[in-house]
Amino acid sequence: MKLILGTALWGWVVPKATCFEILDEFYKNNFRKIDTATNYPINKDNKYFRFAETIIEEWISANGVNDLEITIKVGSVDNSGSPVNNLTFSFLMMSQDYYLEKFESNVDTLMIHWDNRNSEESISQSIRALYTINKKVKVGLSGIKYPEIYYKYLKDNNIISSIQIKHNLFDSYYDKYKPFLGLSRFDAYGINAGGLKLNSKYTATSSASIRGITVSSYQSYLVNLQILISNSKICNSFNDICMIYALNSPGLGGIISGTSSKGQIKETINSFKHFLPLDTSKLYHDLLNFQENEEL
Secondary structure, eight states, X not given: OEEEEEOTTBXXXXXXXXXXXXXXXXXXXXXXXXXXXXXXSOSSOGGGTTHHHHHHHHHHHHHTOOOOEEEEEEOBSSSSOOSOBOOOHHHHHHHHHHHHHHHGGGXXXXXXEEEOOOOHHHHHHHHXXXXXXXXXXXXXXXEESOHHHHHHHHTTSOOEEEEEEEBOXXXXXXXXXXGGBTXXXXXXXXXXXXXXXXXXXXXXTSHHHHXXXXXXXXXXXXXXXXXXXXXXXXXXXXXXXXXXHHHHSTTEEEEEEOOOSHHHHHHHHHXXXXXXXXXXXXXXXXXXXXXXXXXX
């Protein structure tokens, strides 16, 4: 299981100086996998288009680093959140060249992202590009509306190294990508359901607040979860619960954590290192029972 640093909030509620602190702490603890996308942050302010990746580039330059393992997701043409994309063969090949020049040996995976298409013809051209790109770097998928089309073309000669799926107690795309189970590694994002908390207060810059999550609709679930973990005596926070749920989920090989402060990344790293070697399967099954009882 790999811990992957997420960058979706960089430039939105996480200032550049804090991003550098997060990267310093992550790297110091011998973690190398970073996830970013052309359209991060998706804050509808076009001057921040490619902002997250630029911060990574500047940090690499400042520190002389050449051993990161960056996953870069391409497809969206802006950071407005609109469904408009460009996933043509030529654009994907251009993106490969652009990122290999920008990040050099730090590139690990290029992912197709933001794909709402249902046209087999256009998707097959994107897949053709992936076969070519895969000669230089790994390739993957994220944010795919119709993964079954990709599976149709890839099942007999799969080159997809990893697939990013939303996966948490309340919402999961796991079944949507299930045909790829055993063929590709699944990396989970959104494991804390957008930044929910058991009892801490939310601020205007909290992840849940800026994502527009109606926290009150989860309140009864969170109360019951607090009772559940008080009996287990294994964890103390919603983030701990989410970490255990992800670590035990079949097929998952990575957890993407989008922390927004140095303190949060330290807490996440400590939690990951603490729970990874432990047998937390009993609490995981308790969480599955919780889902069933709550009809989630």
